[in-house]
Amino acid sequence: MDRTGRAHRPEPGEGTSGAPQPRDDLNCQARSVMDRVGDKWSLAVVNQLSAGPRRFTEVRRMLPGINQRMLTSTLRALERDGLVSRTIHAQIPPRVDYELTALGRTLLDTVSSLFDWAASNAADIDEARRRYDARDRP
Numbered sequence: 230m231d232r233t234g235r236a237h238r239p240e241p242g243e244g245t246s247g248a249p250q251p252r253d254d255l256n257c258q259a260r261s262v263m264d265r266v267g268d269k270w271s272l273a274v275v276n277q278l279s280a281g282p283r284r285f286t287e288v289r290r291m292l293p294g295i296n297q298r299m300l301t302s303t304l305r306a307l308e309r310d311g312l313v314s315r316t317i318h319a320q321i322p323p324r325v326d327y328e329l330t331a332l333g334r335t336l337l338d339t340v341s342s343l344f345d346w347a348a349s350n351a352a353d354i355d356e357a358r359r360r361y362d363a364r365d366r367p
Contacts, residue, residue, distance in 0.1 A: 282328035
C-alpha cells in the first residue's frame with residue numbers, strides 16, 4: 230500500500246516477481262502500429278530498405294514469395310504510416326525509389342534484434358514444431 234492507504238499498482242512492465250509483465254496499456258493507436266509491423270511482409274521490407282534506397286523490382290527480387298500486388302500494398306501502407314518515402318525520378322523510363330524515413334529508421338535496431346533472435350532460435354522452433362506435429366491428437 231502507498232501512503233494514502235491504496236494498494237500500489239505496478240507500472241507497465243513492472244511485476245512483483247521481477248519478471249517482465251505483459252503490457253495492458255496499448256491504446257488503439259499503438260495496436261494499429263503493432264498490426265502494421267506485425268504483418269507478414271512489413272518488417273521484411275523495412276529490413277531490405279535498411280541498406281538505402283531501393284527500386285520496387287530490387288525489393289521484390291530480395292523477397293522471394295511476395296507478389297507484386299502484396300509488395301505494392303505493403304509499401305503503400307508503410308508510406309502512409311510515415312515509415313517509407315517514395316521518390317519518383319523524372320526520366321524515361323520513370324524510376325521510383327523507396328527508402329526508410331527518419332521514423333522508419335528508428336525501427337532498425339528492433340528489426341535487427343528480432344531477425345537475430347529468429348536466426349538464433351530457428352532450429353529450436355523447428356524442433357518444437359516437429360514435436361507438436363508428431364503428437365497424437367484426438
